[in-house]
Amino acid sequence: MINVSGLNKSFHQFAALSDVNFTIKRSEVVSVIGPSGSGKSTLLRSLNLLVKPDSGIIQIGGQQINADALHHRQIADFRRQTSMVFQHYNLFKNKTALENITEVLICTQRLPKSQARERGMALLSQVGLAHKADAYPSTLSGGQQQRVGIARALSVNPQVILFDEPTSSLDPEMRREILNLIAGLADKNLTMMIVTHEMSFARDVSDRIFFMEQGKIIEQGKPSQILSAPLENRTRTFLHDFA
Ligand code: ADP
Ligand code: MG
Numbered sequence: 001m002i003n004v005s006g007l008n009k010s011f012h013q014f015a016a017l018s019d020v021n022f023t024i025k026r027s028e029v030v031s032v033i034g035p036s037g038s039g040k041s042t043l044l045r046s047l048n049l050l051v052k053p054d055s056g057i058i059q060i061g062g063q064q065i066n067a068d069a070l071h072h073r074q075i076a077d078f079r080r081q082t083s084m085v086f087q088h089y090n091l092f093k094n095k096t097a098l099e100n101i102t103e104v105l106i107c108t109q110r111l112p113k114s115q116a117r118e119r120g121m122a123l124l125s126q127v128g129l130a131h132k133a134d135a136y137p138s139t140l141s142g143g144q145q146q147r148v149g150i151a152r153a154l155s156v157n158p159q160v161i162l163f164d165e166p167t168s169s170l171d172p173e174m175r176r177e178i179l180n181l182i183a184g185l186a187d188k189n190l191t192m193m194i195v196t197h198e199m200s201f202a203r204d205v206s207d208r209i210f211f212m213e214q215g216k217i218i219e220q221g222k223p224s225q226i227l228s229a230p231l232e233n234r235t236r237t238f239l240h241d242f243a
Helices: 040-047 072-077 097-107 113-125 144-154 172-188 198-204 223-228 231-241
Strands: 002-011 014-024 029-033 055-060 063-066 082-085 161-164 191-195 210-211 216-221
Touching: 002 040, 014 040, 014 216, 029 040, 029 198, 040 055, 040 082, 040 144, 040 161, 040 191, 063 072, 072 191, 082 144, 097 113, 113 144, 113 231, 144 172, 172 191, 172 198, 198 223, 210 223, 210 231
Parallel strands: 029 191, 029 210, 082 161, 161 191
Antiparallel strands: 002 014, 002 055, 055 063, 210 216
16 A cells, blocks of 8 residues: 655755655555654655655556655545644644534535535544534644644545554543544554554554654564564663653
């Protein structure tokens, strides 16, 4: 489903990603862990072309781009392969919960308004928020806002959903509720990459874990191996300092 090779990205000489390579299969759930500044967000954002890589080839679903020869025309199609769920939800503040979902469907998927509404309501029901369809983000709790963010990500039927610390802004109670929601999606055979600091969650939902440091995937493997018996000292140190 995802194939990345030779991915590089620097910001002013600083290598945020340096020769990243990996493959993810359809329906796989991969958690990405690692210290702050190790390039986790840059990796996810590169997959969505929110960040333009300096070099590398990325294939997602049926689309492939080469950063060295990125054509403007390819970008929209490539972006449609993934959707992102952000730490700070990134909802449109002046739109209701429902409109946050339908806006995307109407503008990018060209769905008629009535169909977009129907789809939006079904998704809000799925995340337990049908009763908040007409509420504005400022009147919703963090957990509820993130539910809208997840419903919006699902609405476009992406090949892959990318989660960037989806629970880091939430207090523990709401964190649990969002983690349960994401775990439910994992059971539905969606392909997902999840940047997270929730190690027990990563252990429970992931098929594999990537450990990143200084712009590289230092180590990857099954959760039991990475979290309990890492091969690399750097992974061990991170987990030790983290716990
Ligand atoms: P993580 O998500 O693992 O905390 P990031 O991918 O956000 O790490 O950042 C990796 C490195 O790249 C950091 O040193 C960060 O300061 C730098 N970086 C990220 N985005 C930018 C940007 N837009 N401009 C300059 N530096 C950036
Ligand atoms: Mg980050």
